[in-house]
Amino acid sequence: MAAGRGAELLRPLTSSGRATFLELFFDLAFVVALTRVSQRFAGLGDDAGWALVTGFGRTLLLFLALWLIWSHTAWITSRYEPEQPLIQAVVVGTMFAGLIMAVTLPRAMEERALPFTAAYLMVMLVRPLVVAAALRGHPRRLVPFRLAVWASASAPLWLAGALGPDRLRLPLWAAALALDYLAWTLGWPLPWLGASKVGRWRIAGTHLADRYQQVFLIALGESILVIGVVFSGTDYSAERAAAFTVAFTTSALLWRIYFHRAGLLLTDALDRAAMPGRLGAVSERTHLLIVLSVLVTAVGYELVIDHPFGQPRPGWLLFVVGGPMLFLVARLRLEHEVFGRLSRSRIIGLVALLLCTPALARWTPMAGLSVVAGVLTLVALLDALRSRGRPPELPASPIGRGATDVSDSEA
Structure with missing residues (x-):
């Protein structure tokens, strides 16, 4: 009873x-x-x-x-x-x-x-x-x-x-x-x-996927808020307007790269998983990195919009370039969790940002953010080319593959 x-x-x-x-x-x-x-x-x-x-x-x-x-x-x-x-x-x-x-x-x-x-x-x-x-x-x-x-x-x-x-x-x-x-x-x-262990818990996989997708959008919304608040100051110069536009474009690219297609199919992946708790636990760490990367990138927006052509400083490079690099690393993890593979487009983007970093340390903040936006655009285009003319993929997560749900009474 x-x-x-x-x-x-x-x-x-x-x-x-x-x-x-x-x-x-x-x-x-x-x-x-x-x-x-x-x-x-x-x-x-x-x-x-x-x-x-x-x-x-x-x-x-x-x-x-x-x-x-x-x-x-x-x-x-x-x-x-x-x-x-x-x-x-x-x-x-x-x-x-x-x-x-x-x-x-x-x-x-x-x-x-x-x-x-x-x-x-x-x-x-x-x-x-x-x-x-x-x-x-x-x-x-x-x-x-x-x-x-x-x-x-x-x-x-x-x-x-x-x-x-x-x-x-x-x-x-x-x-x-x-x-x-x-x-x-x-x-x-x-x-x-x-x-x-949480990987053995019985959970509603669809619900957990919803929550992860929503927290990413919340973080992305916070970055949009930063863009709007910083640009709404008294100085509406052409330089700040250009930085505002590039910052918004970068946020839109982060949204596109996340949801194409692993982020979109996370719900299906958790529904199909033999042990959704295990996949959910791994994905929780991935979304921690994703949310942190978006927050760090948003700080870069603020620094660039305030001083688009100011002198380069060590701090701004951590946010303007480091945030997007962390995002690509986390998105690589998500790709593996949902499809069991590593995304070539994201690897290319990471390598490109790494190669550009020494030069970006000597360029203006606006130039650095523009390069980041260009690299993310390349990643999004490579994603679109890869999926062009192909039928929609189904999730094939390797996490917990072949496992059966546990009989633990506490699960």
């Missing part, structure tokens, strides 16, 4: 599997968070050397903390029925915590460290306990229980970083975040209970 009552929270087989309006509402907080991450990255444009490295590392850590919150929530709504009032309350509560993290993020490494940490731990520690209690006697209650135990292990590091000296915050939080990601990778193993 208890297991039956707890089972009401699980996604039924008749569920549509599509993302809900509740999750789109949740994403609004993540939009704010990504904007704050982008602003922190943009503040590094004038830095160089060790200051650039440490500044980038601090912002990257905050982004990875936010990503862990978002990805955990995506998996929760892929496993549990989002129409259940308790799950809706959990998602809305997570949204509020995410919004707190977003508004404190610009100074999260300084005087707002404690509220940022408190919001993060509220999600990582309290949320799984609520879900475990609601599942009552159902075997799956052990999964959120594992999450809570591991979160309690990293919590002292988070709190020590927030309350301790500023110089120790970065190493303590880096250790705490590494522990949280290690737990996610290993499946939160506990003595006598073993592990529960």
Whole structure:
């Protein structure tokens, strides 16, 4: 009886599997968070050397903390029925915590460290306990229980970083975040209970694909917001207008390259996978890189539109060229995950950007962004030529091929 009552929270087989309006509402907080991450990255444009490295590392850590919150929530709504009032309350509560993290993020490494940490731990520690209690006697209650135990292990590091000296915050939080990601990778193993790796979970593959595609579009939307806000200043010179146009073209090319065709067929790939959880877990890491690459590229837009023909600086090369290069690497991963191959067009694009980088370090920011847009255009054209006259491809993911779904009662 208890297991039956707890089972009401699980996604039924008749569920549509599509993302809900509740999750789109949740994403609004993540939009704010990504904007704050982008602003922190943009503040590094004038830095160089060790200051650039440490500044980038601090912002990257905050982004990875936010990503862990978002990805955990995506998996929760892929496993549990989002129409259940308790799950809706959990998602809305997570949204509020995410919004707190977003508004404190610009100074999260300084005087707002404690509220940022408190919001993060509220999600990582309290949320799984609520879900475990609601599942009552159902075997799956052990999964959120594992999450809570591991979160309690990293919590002292988070709190020590927030309350301790500023110089120790970065190493303590880096250790705490590494522990949280290690737990996610290993499946939160506990003595006598073993592990529960996400690759073995029963999930709604269609739903997870929807969420990954949506978070990419959210990141792309944030880049469009950056383009519009920066260009809407008082200076409407022809140089800035040209930079605005090239930046928008670059974003459009990122959209095209992502969805042709692996990004578009991710849903089918997860539906066809023998173990969708395994493919979903691998794809989660890929989309982390994709979202990060779009954010970094958006910072490059801001730097170029502000000073299209300014003096080249070490910081701008990291964003203008480094962001698109990371995107192509992540898109290579996605191509392999969906089709089991490496994309020649993306390899060509990566090689072209690598060869151009030494020269771009001496050119103006506008020239660098124009070269990036030209290389991405080449990638998109090669994609179009490859698919021209051919029937639509079907996904052929090599991940979990030949495997059967697990019988683990906690899956």
